[in-house]
Amino acid sequence: MTKDEKQHLNKLSAIGCVLCHLQGTPGTPAEIHHPRKGTGMGQRSSHYDAIPLCPEHHRGNTGIHGMGVKAFTKHYDIDEAGLLHITRRLLGAQQEQAYGWKA
Numbered sequence: 001m002t003k004d005e006k007q008h009l010n011k012l013s014a015i016g017c018v019l020c021h022l023q024g025t026p027g028t029p030a031e032i033h034h035p036r037k038g039t040g041m042g043q044r045s046s047h048y049d050a051i052p053l054c055p056e057h058h059r060g061n062t063g064i065h066g067m068g069v070k071a072f073t074k075h076y077d078i079d080e081a082g083l084l085h086i087t088r089r090l091l092g093a094q095q096e097q098a099y100g101w102k103a
């Protein structure tokens with residue numbers, strides 16, 4: 001893993017679980033979920049496509065690995081692409097705060 005990738009994953013951890021965020025309880029300590037969809041041929045998904053999810057929403061009974069991606073998507077009415085989109089928006093907001101960037 002490169003230094004930049006490691007920094008990126010640290011930022012994801014700092015955001016906290018993106019699904020808890022959607023449910024109105026942001027800041028839950030998160031693990032890093034790597035979506036597998038669309039990577040194909042044994043390719044590892046990029047760290048930049050990773051999504052922060054708390055242990056429950058990652059691998060618990062109501063989690064993406066616990067329920068399976070299909071059931072998870074249906075249950076929360078959002079798929080991995082949607083969660084990634086929100087993750088990136090939150091990352092952007094975090095960077096704006098840190099560096100005073102304007103969107």
Ligand SMILES: [Zn+2]
Nearest residue numbers: 017020054057
């Ligand atoms: Zn969560």
